[in-house]
Amino acid sequence: QKEVEQDPGPLSVPEGAIVSLNCTYSNSAFQYFMWYRQYSRKGPELLMYTYSSGNKEDGRFTAQVDKSSKYISLFIRDSQPSDSATYLCAMRAIRLDGLTFGKGTHLIIQP
Amino acid sequence: NAGVTQTPKFRILKIGQSMTLQCTQDMNHNYMYWYRQDPGMGLKLIYYSVGAGITDKGEVPNGYNVSRSTTEDFPLRLELAAPSQTSVYFCASSYTSWGEETQYFGPGTRLLVL
Numbered sequence: 001q002k003e004v005e006q007d008p009g010p011l012s013v014p015e016g017a018i019v020s021l022n023c024t025y026s027n028s029a030f031q032y033f034m035w036y037r038q039y040s041r042k043g044p045e046l047l048m049y050t051y052s053s054g055n056k057e058d059g060r061f062t063a064q065v066d067k068s069s070k071y072i073s074l075f076i077r078d079s080q081p082s083d084s085a086t087y088l089c090a091m092r093a094i095r096l097d098g099l100t101f102g103k104g105t106h107l108i109i110q111p
Numbered sequence: 112n113a114g115v116t117q118t119p120k121f122r123i124l125k126i127g128q129s130m131t132l133q134c135t136q137d138m139n140h141n142y143m144y145w146y147r148q149d150p151g152m153g154l155k156l157i158y159y160s161v162g163a164g165i166t167d168k169g170e171v172p173n174g175y176n177v178s179r180s181t182t183e184d185f186p187l188r189l190e191l192a193a194p195s196q197t198s199v200y201f202c203a204s205s206y207t208s209w210g211e212e213t214q215y216f217g218p219g220t221r222l223l224v225l
Contacts, residue, residue: 004153042218088154
């Protein structure tokens with residue numbers, strides 16, 4: 001079983017829809033959870049950072065962590081064509097340790 | 112600030128050749144990382160450094176070497192390049208203050224080994 005599972009997609013939704021992206025993980029020691037956005041031929045950029053369980057909201061983005069289920073989610077409201085990218089979940093057990101990434105989900109927002 | 116810069120952007124190597132991928136950050140971050148990203152895959156940690164003179168192996172270190180003589184620079188060395196090292200290489204850096212932390216990634220180096 002891989003440490004972090006993420007559906008690679010592609011996931012195609014119409015503009016304005018609510019998008020739900022998810023990852024599951026097996027290592028119960030993970031306690032720092034991140035979502036990165038990666039445009040084609042670019043480096044990843046941090047979208048959301050969450051420590052332990054709970055929700056965090058930033059504009060149109062909401063991150064949820066359920067440590068009991070080992071499941072994390074990213075919701076994008078009012079999706080825009082500019083949100084089309086690959087979304088990578090990442091996590092770590094120890095602060096400032098190297099990250100363990102999911103494969104990434106390729107998201108397409110149709111105008 | 113330029114952030115994290117990487118050179119070259121793209122390189123073709125022949126099997127058995129060697130090269131150094133350069134990474135520089137101007138944010139005075141202590142922590143630096145090297146990842147590789149294969150097509151359709153997430154990033155995998157190769158090596159990381161917690162400060163000048165200190166490095167440690169990540170998940171996939173075989174075939175690579177690193178050094179950290181300054182805070183700013185963290186080069187990745189490939190010895191005896193193999194086709195399995197065809198990938199996109201990302202360097203990242205992070206700061207050590209408490210609270211929310213961020214790993215800043217460079218634009219990547221695309222490497223093709225033929």
